[in-house]
Amino acid sequence: KAGVTQTPRYLIKTRGQQVTLSCSPISGHRSVSWYQQTPGQGLQFLFEYFSETQRNKGNFPGRFSGRQFSNSRSEMNVSTLELGDSALYLCASSLGQGAHEQYFGPGTRLTVT
């Protein structure tokens, strides 16, 4: 069974631009969560989608948004990029109902210059 895939793996953007990251969960998984990892703040929860609905949201500004499609694939978008948005963005998938194990993708490394 294929694991969680994320595209692109690396991205360089300029301040003020916007970016879209994509995540394909493990087949059969309906929950996709997004996390931001930085050296200073560690891993922080962005949001979670289940069956195309946002189920939970972390403490991030409205510039960070996401969506989930009917095939469970998810995208996250960051508008008006700031230098501080440079990070490793990780997505995780799980079956979604109850306390199931979460599986992470390899991440997208975003650099904002």
Add this chain to the structure above:
Amino acid sequence: KQEVTQIPAALSVPEGENLVLNCSFTDSAIYNLQWFRQDPGKGLTSLLLIQSSQREQTSGRLNASLDKSSGRSTLYIAASQPGDSATYLCAVKGWDTGTASKLTFGTGTRLQVTL
């Protein structure tokens, strides 16, 4: 608000040694606790998942224990190898998020196993 702490932040041991990594959390109302490893610049690999009703889980040379009442978990690595060098993260899923999948992560323990 759940807070997760991992001690030590870094650890260096010679190959073959047994070692223990610690994780503590402030709110004992958890669904489960999951241990991950992360290699530099890579994603997270799930190692063990312990449900709140369980005391421990084992996988190969790894054993994780959970003491929910005291808010602690330990990851025991037996006969360490250089390939075990990585950052180890623990994460808890709390009751406060209902059926959502939000994990609260610790800051990690960076492990180096030397020859």
